[in-house]
Amino acid sequence: MNGGCSSDVRTDTGVPDERIKIAVIGCGLLGTRIAGELCLCGCAVAMYDSDNTALSTAVSRIHQDWEHLRTQGLLLNQHPQANNLICASSLEAAVEGAQFVLEAVVEDLQVKSDLMRRISSTCSQTAVLGTNTLTLDITAISEHVLHKQRLIGIRFLYPVYTIPEVEVTMGGNTDAQVLQRVGRLIEHLGKVLFVRTGDPLILTPQQVQSRQIAWKEKVQAQQRDRGPGSHGGLNASSHAVVSMLQHVHSATNYRTETEDNRHTDSSPRGNECIICTERERNCLLSPCNHLCCCMECAKSLTNRHQNCPMCRTPIAEVLRVFIVGQTVPTTSAMATT
Ligand SMILES: [Zn+2]
Numbered sequence: 001m002n003g004g005c006s007s008d009v010r011t012d013t014g015v016p017d018e019r020i021k022i023a024v025i026g027c028g029l030l031g032t033r034i035a036g037e038l039c040l041c042g043c044a045v046a047m048y049d050s051d052n053t054a055l056s057t058a059v060s061r062i063h064q065d066w067e068h069l070r071t072q073g074l075l076l077n078q079h080p081q082a083n084n085l086i087c088a089s090s091l092e093a094a095v096e097g098a099q100f101v102l103e104a105v106v107e108d109l110q111v112k113s114d115l116m117r118r119i120s121s122t123c124s125q126t127a128v129l130g131t132n133t134l135t136l137d138i139t140a141i142s143e144h145v146l147h148k149q150r151l152i153g154i155r156f157l158y159p160v161y162t163i164p165e166v167e168v169t170m171g172g173n174t175d176a177q178v179l180q181r182v183g184r185l186i187e188h189l190g191k192v193l194f195v196r197t198g199d200p201l202i203l204t205p206q207q208v209q210s211r212q213i214a215w216k217e218k219v220q221a222q223q224r225d226r227g228p229g230s231h232g233g234l235n236a237s238s239h240a241v242v243s244m245l246q247h248v249h250s251a252t253n254y255r256t257e258t259e260d261n262r263h264t265d266s267s268p269r270g271n272e273c274i275i276c277t278e279r280e281r282n283c284l285l286s287p288c289n290h291l292c293c294c295m296e297c298a299k300s301l302t303n304r305h306q307n308c309p310m311c312r313t314p315i316a317e318v319l320r321v322f323i324v325g326q327t328v329p330t331t332s333a334m335a336t337t
């Protein structure tokens with residue numbers, strides 16, 4: 001596989017293309033993983049980012065991720081279909097014909113609502129619009145969207161590939177049928193629907209780790225069942241469970257576990273900001289003392305007068321912290337509070 005981009009979706013054989021068509025907008029760390037996972041699950045994915053460099057990097061990043069998963073024994077489908085993935089030359093091209101449009105751009109209400117408004121005016125009228133947000137209000141994002149009843153919160157949890165839960169949040173305008181369609185998609189992906197009704201679903205590094213171990217066992221079991229030389233895609237019949245969960249764990253548990261394991265978790269990931277999932281967590285929100293996000297995201301929370309994403313306590317102060325063993329920050333990262 002060469003990881004190259006083609007500009008249109010087509011099948012060479014003339015056989016009708018029955019793949020679910022999904023556009024993923026925003027090629028940051030999370031967006032690329034969502035796109036990569038959807039490809040592995042047999043969807044036809046069109047990616048787009050207004051930043052050309054991010055878009056071209058995304059393809060090689062996805063192939064690197066697949067290779068990493070393979071070497072770790074975490075790749076269910078040993079022959080990932082690279083031709084499920086295309087890079088679109090424009091937003092309009094990406095969303096054309098898509099049944100689902102998922103955005104994973106920066107956590108900013110203005111940016112997301114502008115993007116969704118633009119998407120809604122050019123994509124199919126029946127396409128489901130999924131916005132990936134931890135802290136923003138779904139109803140507010142949908143405000144200027146055409147057919148706003150189809151906008152819904154769909155949040156994949158980092159690092160996506162090995163995490164079964166997908167958090168779905170209904171907005172004030174969201175149609176119940178849209179939730180059903182998203183539920184069927186999540187089932188098709190072999191993932192678990194988590195309907196958010198209160199606090200967001202946030203996994204501790206230990207919970208992420210235990211899901212990875214469980215995933216590895218599932219891959220091993222599947223490989224034993226198939227035998228060598230056999231390869232097929234992941235499908236819904238495997239272990240898909242759709243359940244309505246509430247409050248998987250409390251914010252209090254989260255805080256205790258983080259503090260207990262702060263010095264023992266050597267994983268380079270698992271310490272990422274729960275909002276942007278790109279940078280390391282490096283600040284305490286006061287007075288609740290949750291260590292859950294990076295300084296940049298904390299600042300945008302306070303600028304918007306938003307509460308702690310973990311416990312909803314109003315944020316009075318943001319404190320930069322330095323964790324033992326953490327990379328020495330550069331001057332530019334040492335934002336003042
Ligand atoms: Zn962040």
Ligand SMILES: [Zn+2]
Binds near residue numbers: 285308309311313
């Ligand atoms: Zn808090």
